[in-house]
Amino acid sequence: MQAYWLKNVRLEKGHKKNEGAVKTETEITNIKIVGDKFSEISASDPGEGIDCKGQLLLPSLRESHIHIDKTYFGGPWMSCAKGKDLFGRLEEEKTLLPELLPAMPERTRKIIELLIGKGHTHIQAQCNVDPIIGTQNYRCAKEILETYTDKLTYQLVAFPQHGLLRSNSLPYMRQAMEEGADVVGGVDPGLLDKDVKNSLRATFQLAAEYDRPVDIHLHEQNSLGLYSMNRICDMTEEYGWQGRVTIGSAVALSGIDPGSLQAISRRLSQLDITISSSVALESPIPIPYLDQAGVRVALGHDSLIDHFSCFGTGDTIEKLCNVASCFKMTDEVSLGQVMKYATGGITPLDADGNRRWPTSDDTASFMLVDASSSAELIARRKPITALYFKGRCVFHA
Amino acid sequence: MRKVLKNVRLETGFQEADLGRVETITALFDITVEGGRIIGLQLAGYAENEGGAVLDLGGMLALPRLVDSHVHIDKTYLTMDFHSTQPTKNIEERLELEAKDLIKMRDSVETRSRAAIELLLAKGTTKLRHHVNVDPYCELKNLEGSLAALRSFKGIDFETVAFPQHGLLRKQCQPLLREAMKMGADLIGGIDPGGLDKDVEGSLKATFDLANEFGAGIDMHLHERGAVGLYTMERLCDLAQARDMRGMITISHGFALMDANPAQLEAMAGRFRDLGIGITSTYPPDRRIPVEQLKRLGVPVKFGCDGIYDSWGPFGTGDVLEKVKFYCMFNKLSDEISLAQALGLATEGVTPLDEQGRRLWPKLGDPADFVFLRASCSAEVVARLPQREAVMSGGTMVYQNVK
Numbered sequence: 001m002q003a004y005w006l007k008n009v010r011l012e013k014g015h016k017k018n019e020g021a022v023k024t025e026t027e028i029t030n031i032k033i034v035g036d037k038f039s040e041i042s043a044s045d046p047g048e049g050i051d052c053k054g055q056l057l058l059p060s061l062r063e064s065h066i067h068i069d070k071t072y073f074g075g076p077w078m079s080c081a082k083g084k085d086l087f088g089r090l091e092e093e094k095t096l097l098p099e100l101l102p103a104m105p106e107r108t109r110k111i112i113e114l115l116i117g118k119g120h121t122h123i124q125a126q127c128n129v130d131p132i133i134g135t136q137n138y139r140c141a142k143e144i145l146e147t148y149t150d151k152l153t154y155q156l157v158a159f160p161q162h163g164l165l166r167s168n169s170l171p172y173m174r175q176a177m178e179e180g181a182d183v184v185g186g187v188d189p190g191l192l193d194k195d196v197k198n199s200l201r202a203t204f205q206l207a208a209e210y211d212r213p214v215d216i217h218l219h220e221q222n223s224l225g226l227y228s229m230n231r232i233c234d235m236t237e238e239y240g241w242q243g244r245v246t247i248g249s250a251v252a253l254s255g256i257d258p259g260s261l262q263a264i265s266r267r268l269s270q271l272d273i274t275i276s277s278s279v280a281l282e283s284p285i286p287i288p289y290l291d292q293a294g295v296r297v298a299l300g301h302d303s304l305i306d307h308f309s310c311f312g313t314g315d316t317i318e319k320l321c322n323v324a325s326c327f328k329m330t331d332e333v334s335l336g337q338v339m340k341y342a343t344g345g346i347t348p349l350d351a352d353g354n355r356r357w358p359t360s361d362d363t364a365s366f367m368l369v370d371a372s373s374s375a376e377l378i379a380r381r382k383p384i385t386a387l388y389f390k391g392r393c394v395f396h397a
Numbered sequence: 398m399r400k401v402l403k404n405v406r407l408e409t410g411f412q413e414a415d416l417g418r419v420e421t422i423t424a425l426f427d428i429t430v431e432g433g434r435i436i437g438l439q440l441a442g443y444a445e446n447e448g449g450a451v452l453d454l455g456g457m458l459a460l461p462r463l464v465d466s467h468v469h470i471d472k473t474y475l476t477m478d479f480h481s482t483q484p485t486k487n488i489e490e491r492l493e494l495e496a497k498d499l500i501k502m503r504d505s506v507e508t509r510s511r512a513a514i515e516l517l518l519a520k521g522t523t524k525l526r527h528h529v530n531v532d533p534y535c536e537l538k539n540l541e542g543s544l545a546a547l548r549s550f551k552g553i554d555f556e557t558v559a560f561p562q563h564g565l566l567r568k569q570c571q572p573l574l575r576e577a578m579k580m581g582a583d584l585i586g587g588i589d590p591g592g593l594d595k596d597v598e599g600s601l602k603a604t605f606d607l608a609n610e611f612g613a614g615i616d617m618h619l620h621e622r623g624a625v626g627l628y629t630m631e632r633l634c635d636l637a638q639a640r641d642m643r644g645m646i647t648i649s650h651g652f653a654l655m656d657a658n659p660a661q662l663e664a665m666a667g668r669f670r671d672l673g674i675g676i677t678s679t680y681p682p683d684r685r686i687p688v689e690q691l692k693r694l695g696v697p698v699k700f701g702c703d704g705i706y707d708s709w710g711p712f713g714t715g716d717v718l719e720k721v722k723f724y725c726m727f728n729k730l731s732d733e734i735s736l737a738q739a740l741g742l743a744t745e746g747v748t749p750l751d752e753q754g755r756r757l758w759p760k761l762g763d764p765a766d767f768v769f770l771r772a773s774c775s776a777e778v779v780a781r782l783p784q785r786e787a788v789m790s791g792g793t794m795v796y797q798n799v800k
Contacts, residue, residue: 282685379712
C-alpha cells in the first residue's frame with residue numbers, strides 16, 4: 001500500500017472576525033496519505049514528500065449531470081438551429097444520433113479529460129437510450145468510462161430522451177439495465193409521455209426490478225412540474241427509494257410561491273431526493289433555500305455543446321462562482337460554503353469556521369489550487385494545479 | 398511602417414446547413430496595414446509583396462476590437478490579498494465602507510488600475526470608458542492614478558468619466574468635478590439623483606450645468622427601479638432636449654427600463670433615439686433590461702464589465718464578451734446569426750457581417766484594430782469564449798497570449 005507525505009500544503013483552519021469582516025485563516029502543514037485515504041496531519045517536517053508549495057488543499061469536484069454522448073464537443077463548431085422547441089430538437093435526433101455515433105468515442109473522451117482537468121473525480125453521465133440509437137451510445141459511453149476508473153468514479157444513467165412511453169423505449173431501457181446501466185433515467189412524464197402516473201410507474205418498476213437508483217430530468221414548468229415532482233415523491237415513498245432518487249433541472253422550483261416551495265422542499269428533504277441543477281442564472285431554482293431546507297443540491301453542466309445548446313464549459317468552479325453571484329453570496333463564509341454544491345456536501349470549514357475536512361479516514365480525492373481560501377477560489381476562479389483521486393495524482397497543470 | 402498580416406480568417410457570409418442550421422463562411426485574407434490603418438485587403442496569397450514586415454496569423458480569426466463601455470478600474474482589489482465582500486444593510490453603509498477603502502487605497506491606484514487594464518487587454522479590450530471616483534475621500538487621487546496607468550499603455554483608447562459615486566449634491570462634489578475635468582476627465586458622471594441626492598431636478602440640473610461648462614457629455618448611473626427611475630429618465634431627456642445635447646448622453650444600467658410597460662418603453666426609447674441617448678448595460682442576470690427591444694427601437698446599446706472585484710463585489714473577469722455570452726444564454730439565442738450579431742454589444746455595434754450575411758468589416762481605411770482568436774467565426778467566439786491569442790491596436794500588437 002502506498003504511503004507518502006504532501007508537504008507544505010495549505011489547509012483552511014478557521015474564520016477570523018475583524019470589525020464585521022471575516023477572513024479565512026489557513027495554515028501550511030503536512031499531510032500523510034496511506035493507500036487511498038488521508039491518515040495524519042502534522043506540522044513537523046516529515047522529511048521526504050511531495051512539496052505542494054503552499055497550494056490550498058480542497059475536496060475534488062463532482063459533475064452531477066452531463067450528457068456525454070450526443071456532443072459536438074471537440075469537433076467543428078456548430079450552432080443550433082433557430083426557433084425549435086423540445087419536439088423539434090427530438091426530431092433532429094432521428095438523423096443526428098446515428099451521424100454522431102462514429103465521432104462519439106473521441107468526443108466523449110475529450111469531455112472526460114476536460115472534466116478531470118477541471119477538478120472532477122466523479123461524473124454522473126447521461127446517455128440516450130431510445131429506438132433511434134438503441135443501446136449503442138450507452139455501450140460506447142460505458143466502454144470509455146471504464147478506461148478512466150483509475151481517475152474517477154462514475155454512474156452512467158440510461159436516459160430515455162424521447163420519452164419512456166412516448167417512444168416505446170422500455171425494451172431498450174431494459175436492455176441497458178441488463179448491460180449494467182447504473183441508473184434508470186427518466187424525462188418529463190407529462191410534457192413528453194402525456195401520462196405522468198404511468199410514466200413514473202414504469203420508471204420505478206424498472207428501477208425496482210433491477211435495484212437501481214432513479215434520475216429524472218424534469219423540464220416541466222410551474223404547476224405541472226410541481227405536480228410531477230409530487231408524484232415522484234409519492235413513488236419514492238411507495239417503492240421505498242429514499243436516498244436513491246435525483247430530479248434533474250427541476251425548473252418548476254423557480255418562481256413558485258413560498259408556501260408551495262416550503263411544502264415541496266419538506267417532501268424532497270424527508271425522502272432524501274437530490275436536486276441536480278445546471279443553474280439557469282436568469283431564472284435559477286432557489287438553491288440556498290433548498291439547501292437550508294435540508295434538500296441535497298448537486299450541480300451539473302447538462303451539456304457542453306450539442307444541438308440543444310452551445311454554452312457549456314465543464315468548469316464547475318465557474319459554475320460555483322455564478323451560483324454565488326446569482327444569490328449574492330459575496331461574503332467570505334457564504335462564498336466558502338458554496339463549494340458544497342459541487343463536492344457532495346463537503347467543505348473544509350463549516351459555516352461556524354470549524355474544520356470538517358480533511359480528517360483521517362477521509363478518501364484522499366482532492367485538488368490543489370492556487371488560492372488562499374475556498375472563497376477566493378470561487379470568487380476569483382483561480383486555477384487548479386493538481387487533482388488526486390484516491391491518493392493518486394491524476395492531473396497536474 | 399508597412400506590414401502585411403498574412404492568413405487572417407475573415408467572415409464572408411452565411412450559408413444554410415443541415416437541420417435548418419446556418420453556418421458562417423470564412424476565407425483567409427492578407428491584410429496590409431500602414432499608418433495604423435488597413436490599406437490592403439486581398440484573398441490570402443494575392444497581396445503584392447512590397448516589402449515591410451510580414452506577420453503570419455496562421456488562419457486565426459480576426460474580430461473587431463472589443464470595447465468595454467462601462468468599467469471601474471480605479472477601485473479594484475487586484476494585486477491585493479483576497480478580499481471578500483463585507484455585508485452591509487443598505488447603500489449608505491456600503492458607501493461608508495467604500496469611503497474607508499478609498500482613503501486606505503489612495504496611494505495604490507495606479508498599480509491596481511494597471512492590473513485591471515492588463516486583465517481587460519488580455520481579454521481583447523483596447524477601448525474603454527471608465528468611471529473614476531471623484532469624491533471627498535479619494536478626491537482626485539483615483540483620477541490621477543488611473544489616468545497615469547491608462548497613459549502608460551500603448552494602444553488603449555479610453556474615455557474618462559468623472560464619477561461622483563457618493564452623490565453629486567449629497568457630498569457637494571461640484572468643485573472636485575470641475576477640477577477633474579481640468580485634469581483630463583472627458584465626461585461628467587452621475588448617479589441616482591433621487592436615491593442618493595434626494596433631489597432629482599436639482600441633481601440633474603447641476604450635472605448638466607457642469608457638462609455645459611466644459612462642453613462635455615454625460616454618462617449617468619441610474620440604478621433606480623420603477624416609476625422614480627422612469628421619471629428621472631424623462632427629466633434627463635427634457636434637459637438633453639432643452640440644452641441641445643443630442644448624441645452626448647449615456648444612461649448606464651437604466652434598470653427602470655425593466656419596469657416600463659410596452660407603451661412606456663416604446664415612448665421612452667423613442668425619446669432616447671431622437672436625442673441620441675445611448676444605454677450601457679452590465680447585464681446582471683437578475684436585472685436584464687430589454688436590450689432587444691431597445692435596439693429594435695433604434696437605441697444604441699453597449700455592454701461593459703462594471704466593477705472588477707472591489708468593495709461592491711468579489712467577482713469580475715474583465716471579459717466583456719462573457720457579458721455578451723450571458724446575454725445570449727439568458728435570451729436563448731443559440732443560432733448562428735443571433736450569436737454573431739450579439740457581438741456588436743461589445744464592439745460599439747461593429748460586426749463582420751450584417752444579419753443577411755453581407756460583409757461590413759473590415760474595410761479599407763478602417764483602423765487596424767483586431768482581436769485574433771483560434772475560432773471559426775464570431776458565433777463560436779460568443780458561445781465558447783476562446784482565449785484571445787493576440788490583440789492589435791492601430792497596427793501594433795499590444796497583447797500576445799504566451800500560455
